[in-house]
Amino acid sequence: MHLFVQACILGLLTGGVYALMASGLTLAFGIMRVINVAQGALIVLGAFLSYTLFTRFQIDPFVGVFVIAPAMFVLGVCLQLAFLRVLREGEREELSLLVTWAIALGIEGVLSYVYDTTYRSTNTGYANRSWDVGGFLFPEVRVFAFALSIGIIALLYVVLARTRFGRSVRATVQNPVSARLLGVDAARVSAIGFGLSAATAAAAGAVFGIVFSFNPGSHYDLISRLLTIIVLGGLGSLGGAVLAALFMGTAEAVFQVEISPTWSPLTFFVLLIAILLVRPQGLFGVAARGSA
Amino acid sequence: MSRIRLAGATRAAIVIGALALFPFLVGQQWVQIGVLTLMYAGLATAWNLVGGYAGYVSLGHVAFFGVGAYAVAVAFTRWFSIGGGYRPFYVLPLIGIGVALVSVPIGWIAFRTRAATFAIVTLTLLFVVQQLAFNLHSLTQGSLGILLPQPSFPNSEYEQPFYYAMLGLLVLGLLVSRWVATSKLGLTLFAIRDDEDRARGLGERVTLAKLMAFALSTGLAGMIGAVWAYHLGQIYPQFAVDPLITIGMVLMVYLGGKGSLWGPVLGALILVPAQQELAYDYGSSELYLIAYAGVFLAVMLVMPRGILPSLTEQWRRRSARSRPTRPSQRAEEPATS
Numbered sequence: 001m002h003l004f005v006q007a008c009i010l011g012l013l014t015g016g017v018y019a020l021m022a023s024g025l026t027l028a029f030g031i032m033r034v035i036n037v038a039q040g041a042l043i044v045l046g047a048f049l050s051y052t053l054f055t056r057f058q059i060d061p062f063v064g065v066f067v068i069a070p071a072m073f074v075l076g077v078c079l080q081l082a083f084l085r086v087l088r089e090g091e092r093e094e095l096s097l098l099v100t101w102a103i104a105l106g107i108e109g110v111l112s113y114v115y116d117t118t119y120r121s122t123n124t125g126y127a128n129r130s131w132d133v134g135g136f137l138f139p140e141v142r143v144f145a146f147a148l149s150i151g152i153i154a155l156l157y158v159v160l161a162r163t164r165f166g167r168s169v170r171a172t173v174q175n176p177v178s179a180r181l182l183g184v185d186a187a188r189v190s191a192i193g194f195g196l197s198a199a200t201a202a203a204a205g206a207v208f209g210i211v212f213s214f215n216p217g218s219h220y221d222l223i224s225r226l227l228t229i230i231v232l233g234g235l236g237s238l239g240g241a242v243l244a245a246l247f248m249g250t251a252e253a254v255f256q257v258e259i260s261p262t263w264s265p266l267t268f269f270v271l272l273i274a275i276l277l278v279r280p281q282g283l284f285g286v287a288a289r290g291s292a
Numbered sequence: 293m294s295r296i297r298l299a300g301a302t303r304a305a306i307v308i309g310a311l312a313l314f315p316f317l318v319g320q321q322w323v324q325i326g327v328l329t330l331m332y333a334g335l336a337t338a339w340n341l342v343g344g345y346a347g348y349v350s351l352g353h354v355a356f357f358g359v360g361a362y363a364v365a366v367a368f369t370r371w372f373s374i375g376g377g378y379r380p381f382y383v384l385p386l387i388g389i390g391v392a393l394v395s396v397p398i399g400w401i402a403f404r405t406r407a408a409t410f411a412i413v414t415l416t417l418l419f420v421v422q423q424l425a426f427n428l429h430s431l432t433q434g435s436l437g438i439l440l441p442q443p444s445f446p447n448s449e450y451e452q453p454f455y456y457a458m459l460g461l462l463v464l465g466l467l468v469s470r471w472v473a474t475s476k477l478g479l480t481l482f483a484i485r486d487d488e489d490r491a492r493g494l495g496e497r498v499t500l501a502k503l504m505a506f507a508l509s510t511g512l513a514g515m516i517g518a519v520w521a522y523h524l525g526q527i528y529p530q531f532a533v534d535p536l537i538t539i540g541m542v543l544m545v546y547l548g549g550k551g552s553l554w555g556p557v558l559g560a561l562i563l564v565p566a567q568q569e570l571a572y573d574y575g576s577s578e579l580y581l582i583a584y585a586g587v588f589l590a591v592m593l594v595m596p597r598g599i600l601p602s603l604t605e606q607w608r609r610r611s612a613r614s615r616p617t618r619p620s621q622r623a624e625e626p627a628t629s
Binding site (some may be wrong): 029033035083086093094095097098099101102103105106108109110112113220221224227228231235262263265266268269272273276277280 | 349351401404405407408409411412413415416417418419420423427535539542543546578579580581582584585586588589592593
């Protein structure tokens, strides 16, 4: 029982980081109908940038986020303008999968060229410290990472719910055509939306790099989990993605201790299949004609 | 109509004949590139049955390729001796049928979803099969991989049996595609691609059609995987179920022309030699990946509809201009150009 609760704690903390990663992915889908397969590669890029800031300039990853996130926001806007805006609307969902996959390969190639393919992790002084609360361990890094993730998601939520920009985003998500008719600048919303998505990837990458070890090829592992999460949460649903991420993170950690560590990577996929059997549109998705 | 069929058959005979003659004209290293080219041409043709005809973009086809590869590797290291070296080719039909049968329940779950969700679900399949290959240690030897026994083919013609096996599978794939495209099944698949809800509403058995296309497609991919494993002589989970193979076949279909009979073959004939050239020039995998990503982006952005459909469109427009009295026949044969 003690092991079970401990697994739940660790899983929930990891799930928070997954939630941050997935929120950017689901946001990009909601706004543009773009499945960004490069999200995993962007996260790994963020991890490498924060690793470099830390090893070269001794900048703590949690401070470095404030440098990396804006930089990757710009990168995201550029990627959107260069590669995604040109896709025609009807084919965008399908072609975006392939175009962003190519972007992911490009990022992987550049990263393996600049760094090599050995596994690294950002080894901060507090990386192995934990708090002990009533016999349960709370690793400091994971708590910070969880707090940062939840903070950014909350910020994202406030932006979406309260600002003028957020309102145009929500309008675009609900109905792109009428949003445009009502004067929403769709091109601008898409560019900024994709930039925001890349910025969340940067922040998630910075904390990912402390908690896990990574190499340029790690993005496949990440993106497979993230895609599972957003399908489970219902494509385009921010709240759904967050809940699904927390659920998946916990489930995987529990599987790891209760069943088998070698088989726990399959948790995500087994749950996905089980849920698709009952609800093909995901937990919070809406069944739509022609999509879903 | 019969003139069109005759022209098609002539075209097919010329292309296949040229491919069959190719090993007689060049050295072994070129035949080896030929094996890879035909492998991708076959895979792309198989993928086209689902992705091109039914419009369902599957990103997990390499999972079935990997299952076929492991089937032949396990069978011939454990249960059978390799004999004269040709035996693995004789069991190909069995492997094809086996993989097709395995794919039916998987397809049944995956086809509950559509569009992007389907692509994601099939993509996760790739990681599931890779993880299984790593974890089912007693069967696959996990990350140690399996070393297949070497066939006793003469050195001067070592590549030939593999080449003709791949060519045979490609021809099979083309015949299947041709048959599907001209049959009732093909019509149902095109209807699904255009508007699935309407097709279902009109009483078409859409799920059955999708599953049949999926089984044909994965069976072909499995057989190609089996030949690939035997050709390579050793397989590992990360290479037998490689995301780059999955994306390679998809890319070739898009380059050549999705939903056309010869498009996937054309895409493979262009891309695989280019890929080998890049790998040869850049050796180290990083620059190769960057170059590959560049080519990939260029294809997707410049010609998302593919070479063949773009050319056919142009040709039709020109012939329509020269004979303005005849109505356009664009919709007549969408899948056999």
